Amino acid sequence: MxxxxxxxxxxxxxxxxxxxxxxxxxxxxxxxxxxxxxxxxxxxHTDDIIRSLYGKLAEAFDAELQKTAALETVDMDTIGELSVRSFRLVFRYRFLFLHFVEIAWRIPWIREHYHGLTQRRTREFIRIFRRMIRSGVFRQDLPDKIWPALVKQLFIVADFWLSNNELTERLSEKKAMVAYKKTFYMMFLPFLNP
Structure with a gap:
């Protein structure tokens, strides 16, 4: 190294x-x-280190999402596995998530990058969701405006769940991962076919 x-x-x-x-x-x-x-x-400067660590995190998340998007079949097990891998990344880079708003104000490049990143990832997730509609995992009777709202909910939980855990339950990493996966699944529940 x-x-x-x-x-x-x-x-x-x-x-x-x-x-x-x-x-x-x-x-x-x-x-x-x-x-x-x-x-x-x-x-x-310290901010250069933080920016580099943020860049490593963003690349790791991109790789995880690309792995999921490249799969032939995407179902709720796939989403559950993605959520666990995502949580591991969140925990590995937890300082970024626990101080994200402060960091984004302190380092404008991160704020701008994150803004563009969420727009790109929204499009990527919607493509995955459309595949799940076509394969019968998700309901077909929902309007298109639902899917960006679901992605926004996913971002809110993924990006700030760790802060919520610190302020409320203070679960260990392993227990937090189980709770996080369950929370993610519950967000998808209304969209699933019976």
């Missing part, structure tokens, strides 16, 4: 443990036992 990747992995661990307000590039350098100058050779 090269120095840049080591910095990102150390930053991810520290941000997940202590949040973004207390961890500086000096903390990350000390954690890695390298000089701040060496760290700054790779990343000038």
């Amino acid at each position: 090269d120095t840049r990747e080591k910095i990102l992995q150390a930053a991810l661990a520290l941000y997940n443990q202590q949040g973004i307000r207390t961890i500086t590039t000096r903390h990350i350098a000390a954690h890695l036992n390298i000089s701040p100058g060496n760290l700054h050779y790779h990343f000038k």
Whole structure:
């Protein structure tokens, strides 16, 4: 693993443990036992590290969605598996989700990227949903305007469920994954064929 990747992995661990307000590039350098100058050779500012970690998360989510879209058959088991893999990513990059609004205001590039990303992913999910309608998983009697609203609900739960868990139930990662999957399934329930 090269120095840049080591910095990102150390930053991810520290941000997940202590949040973004207390961890500086000096903390990350000390954690890695390298000089701040060496760290700054790779990343000038803390925000550059956060932006890189966000980019890694976005790429990982893209890969998961592409895997799902490439499957011959997409059913509710497929959606359940995608939700579990998505939750694992959320938990791995949990500092981003727990501080997402603050990060998006602090780093405008992330806010703009996320906006474009949600538009693209909405189109991708709607294509998957249309396949599920054609295969008889979803009801065919619903208006098209329903599907973007469902995607928006999915984003809200996926992006902010971890914050809700922190403020309410405080479930462990394993129990949280079970609850998250159940919540996702319940959102799909009204759209399923009997």
